[in-house]
Amino acid sequence: MFHNRSIDDLLKEYKSSLAGLSSDEARKRLAEYGHNKIEAKKKTSLVKTFFMQFVDYLALMLVVASALSFVLGSFIEGFVIAGIIVLNATISFFQEFKAEKAIEALQKMVPQKATVIRNNSQHIIDVSEIVPGDILVLEEGSKIPADARLIKANSLYTNDFALTGESEPQLKFSDVIKEENLSVTEIDNMAFMGMSVSTGNAIALVVSTGMNTEFGKIAHLTTDLKTELSPLQIEVTHIGKIVSKLIFGLSFVIAIIGFFMHYGLLENIKFTIGVAAALVPEGLPATISLVLAIAVQRMARKKAIIKKLSAVETMGCITAIATDKTGTLTKNEMTVKDIFFNNQNFHIKGVGYDLGGEFQKNDKKISAQEMKELDLFFKAAVLCNNASLHRHKNKTEVIGDQTEGALIMMAEKAGIKKEDFDKRFTEKLEIAFSSERKKMSTINKMGDQYFVFSKGAPQEIIKMCSKIRLNGKEIKLNKNTIGEIEDKNNEYAGKAMRVLAVAYKPIEKKNNYTDKEVEKDLIFLGLIAIIDPPREEVKDAVKLARKAGIKIFMVTGDYSLTAQAIAGKIGLGENLPIVTGTELNHFSDAKILNILKNNDSAIFSRVAPEHKMRIVKLLQKLGNIVAVTGDGVNDAPALKKANVGVAMGITGTDVSKEAASVVLADDSFASIIAAIKEGRVVYSNMKKFIKYVFSHNFSELFSIVLSIPLGVTALTPILIFVIDLGSDIPPSLALSLDPEEPGVMDKPPRNQKKKIFNKRLMRDMVFVGLMTGIFAVAFFAFVLVSGGWQWGTKLTTNDYLYRHATTATFAGIVLAQFFNSYYCRAPHSSILKSFRENKKLLKANLFSLFLLLNVAYNPIFNKLFATAPLNLIDWFVIITGIIIFAIILEIYKILTKPKTIPTKKIDAISAITTHSN
Structure with a gap:
């Protein structure tokens, strides 16, 4: 390490001196150590990022289905599937592709030019040319271009917030720090790349450049990290695997069935495409992205x-x-909360940079006389002070040290403006604060009189005082009084307050003053307790x-x-x-x-x-x-x-x-908790619409599988896409906007091992899908038989009867999903209650019904989707069947309703789960 070694040792090690490196030596070291810059990691190309979206179980299934459609001459289905693939990939691409700008932002924090000493004179050079062993010249306002050990520091304060997280400028010095194994926040004799000089100046020896600096180490950590998959991404991958296995398994089964029923290769492939189209939730990626985008807007309103x-x-x-x-x-706003003056504690109301806040004693506002007696105390705090306040559009910014800013704010609450004091009481001398001295003093002219004002660590200020001001008089400082001051100081410190003491004395006018004569025989005024208050x-x-x-x-x-x-x-x-x-x-x-x-x-x-x-x-x-x-x-x-x-x-x-x-x-931390609550609501609603979407998919699947014995599919791929991308998405979005359920933040975080696709969900989806499929195929068969179709007769989308029958299947599925959407929303509540609580879902279902009517009766849709109008008899049979379906669903809800667990047992389980987490 560099902080615990002397400057002479380091200069010898780096073969440098206060005269700096020679130009030849600097060139050699540049070739040896490389340029002083933060290296960015090579980015993934846009093209590669886009095509990576197709390396996905669901996407690959759709690619195969699209290719087979084109091979079989089903161009409409092929183009529709291809369009869905591109749409989903595009959505995922824009969601995923965000150029890594963290390293670029790091690079921007490094200055472009710097002043160094080379060949015993100052030179302004490109920062990239700085090498270990260079001597840096640091001035107020300059950014630090490399990690450097301070050689000389004159009242140097650096803003290290970006690196250390400490908001106040940090006092720096050149002395050796003997302790080992210190963190960056504790090394006060070094200046670090990317930070800036708040006040003062220094010269420093460069010890690390480029990726070897503390900044560079952060860049290494940032670029080397692999992005973790989110729980949602893991869940979607899990769903993709299940769906893929189902498609392959069912395709094999259908091929076997087709072989024994003497179907040709063409019919078998068509059935397989139908199975793939039915099981792949084409609209799911788009729906999830839309749901999350809506949630983003809601979270933004909550400041996240x-x-x-x-x-x-x-x-x-x-x-x-x-x-x-x-x-x-x-609040990140240093605030004076208490002052100890005249052997009394005064509490100051208000927090941060709000001017509101009165001075109190024993919970009562102090008198005008007491406020007048504090005048000298305020003068000491404001005049022995280098900070200033800048206000713009109701926002206050401290220029300089935040602790000093808090003292100015305290005085302003008492009606005292630092600017006015600075004009009336000119500063003649300043003895600067340092970490060794732990105090600061100024001499100010007040009319014809001169006064010393000092502030600093209580122990240091007390050492300089021989008297104390009490009740308007100056009396000798004794052990008892010092003990009272120390007790109060310890009380404040025990509350994690930063404590300063202030003192003053009149002084004779002189041309020159020594530090010793200025800082002795002072009159103690009191203590100031400061804290950064909680939000x-x-x-x-x-x-x-x-x-x-x-x-x-x-x-x-x-x-x-x-x-x-x-x-x-x-x-x-x-x-x-x-x-x-x-x-x-x-x-x-x-x-x-x-x-x-x-x-x-x-x-x-x-x-x-x-x-x-x-x-x-x-x-x-x-x-x-x-x-x-x-x-x-x-x-x-x-x-x-x-x-x-x-x-x-x-x-x-x-x-x-x-x-x-x-x-x-x-x-604010509170905004994180609000966002967590919103995230829980999103997940709860996501389970509802995923259940709804896959119930649809299973309905389509069973409609196809159950129609295999008829020799014709009850649904065409194009109608499956109309369901998945038309009637499916609006109710899904409505379910995602469901109001939060009571007690969403009364439960422990969900177990990551428990998937959305669990046994209970599969049971519900299969049951609803099977029931819907049975009724839908029954409607399909009814229309075929009533239209004169005989078993074994081949039909295509060119046949009006087949179009008529598939439209009946479509109608059955859409109407069944009307009731299923409310079941997915609240499996154990009545539909009437859901009507009241989520009116968006009712509107979404009405849209699906409107789409159904257009698919059945709009000539353009008839031609585009190969459908035909339904007659009154069709509607009578379909509506009767759907009413029976709804009754079966209500009975299923009653039979599968979980038993109520006593409240005490729930609390016990919750406590155990929380502890285990």
Whole structure:
């Protein structure tokens, strides 16, 4: 490592000096180490991505069916199937193909030019030409082009948020840090590629370039990850395998039957195409995509922007969340909550940068006199301060240190403007803050008088004070008073508040001051307690997540004490296991797995990017579906690895947003829980419409299989497509929009091993399909026989009687599915109740009936789909049959209704399941 070694040692190792490398040496090293840039992984071509959509069980079945149709001269069916194949592939292509922009975003964060010292003089060069051993010159506002060890640092603060997740600029210094095995967040004597200089300046020795930098390591992690299949994709693949096996099995059976019934090869192939067309849910991919797209709109209204469609359903499966603290659980707005002045505690209402909020003592607004006495306290906080507030369109931004911004905000709540003070009380001298000093002082002119104002760590400020201001008088500081101050400081610190002390003194006018004379014999004013407050809505969201059996792990770059206090405030837990980044470096996987498995919540503090990734991997190893939040560059690998990566829309970097599958518009943890709830509703409704779709498919299948003895198929492939793409999709979409069922968040996450296609679903689909097929073939046979058809007579789509009979089959299936749609929606409720609760489904079914009438009576449709009008006798027979079908379905619902389990037993089962997860 570089942080625990002296500059002299590193300069010797890199064969460099403060004069920099020579031009010749720089050229040699460029050839040896390569260019200083982030390498992007080669992308998959558009053409390859498109054709990969055809490597799919369902797609291959359709390709075979289309090819056979063309071979047999059935060009309409062939073109229809081919069109469906291309449509489904196109939908999948646009859903799947999203160029990997995370690396491009990383590249944008690296500057194009940089200043280095070579040949003992400064040169501006392309960043790509920087090599290990170069001496960097860093100025305020510049981006850092490589990882570098600081040689000299003058009041240097860098914005490391994108890498470390810490929102405040970090003070940097050049001293050796003796500790080993530190995470990136703890190394304060280095500057890292892609970060920027907030204030100050420095010179630094380049130690790593390109893919060897911390940035490069993140790029490696990001590009090397394989995208995990979502639960929905796994489910669709599972369905595809089942359907494929059914098609091959039934085709073989039909071939055997055809052989014994002396059918020719042509008839056998036609029956096989019919089976394939019936079983392949041609409209399913399009329906799923439409359903997910609608859910995306609903989630967007709840502040969750979905980038990847499959993430919609995956959200509903989440069993564990690894969440940041700052900005997600908290407001990311440092706020002064308490001040200790005049030996009294004053509480300040309001949070963040809202100007609303009064000063209180003992829960009552303080008097005007007490507010006046605080005037000097406010002056000290505002004048010994380098930050400023910038307001634009009701949004407040802190320019500079966030803690100093909180002090200005405190003063503004009291009616004091920093700009006014800066004009009235000019600064004559500043003794800057440093990590060694832990304090800052200024000398300000107030009229004809000069005053010293100091702020910093309470222990350091107390050392400089000889007096304290109490009740408008300055009295000597004694041990008892110091003890009271220290007790109050400890009380604030115990609540995870950041505590500052302020002091002042009058000073004589001089041309020059020494630090020692400025910072001695000060008058102590008081303490200021600051915290980044939790978001108001998070506590309820945590409670709901707990109720839903979801584990929550806080993974933060902040300190353990702060994280622990926030965890208590939001209801995550008071005494949670806490693991630091340094401990993670030493812990085995088994030890971490034990923590993750046996706790519903834990805190991981001071973590580095690789720690977050490791936590996600181990949670997945335990069988969890993991959501992870992130806003910085350091989060990109974990965001990609997680089942659902959730980036912050407000504070998040472009890198994190590109790597994520969900972006939160409001950065709030509560929006994640709202999206999980929506995902559960989507999955629940998806089961309904998948059951509906495949009931249709089994109806078509049995209509064909049961008509084999007649020697003619009761349905043509073209009518199957009309059903699957016409009458099928609107009710499916309506079922997907079903209102949420009560208690959707009262259940533990669903077991991933339980498939949608289970035995119970298969039983229901086969029963409904078989009943529908029996009635549909009966209608088909009735029309044939009443039309004078005799057994063994061959018919084709050119025969009017055959068209008439297949139209009756079509009508029977569409009408049967009217009742089946309500059965799929609520298997154990009455149809009348469903009419009231989902009016969209009624409208969708009316559309299907309208389509049925057009297919039967519209001359254009008659010609296009080879159908014929139905007469009144046909309708009488069909409607009578469908009424009988509906009665059978109601009896089936009663017979298959599950027995009610007592509530206590349900709660016990839920508790056991939740614990096992």
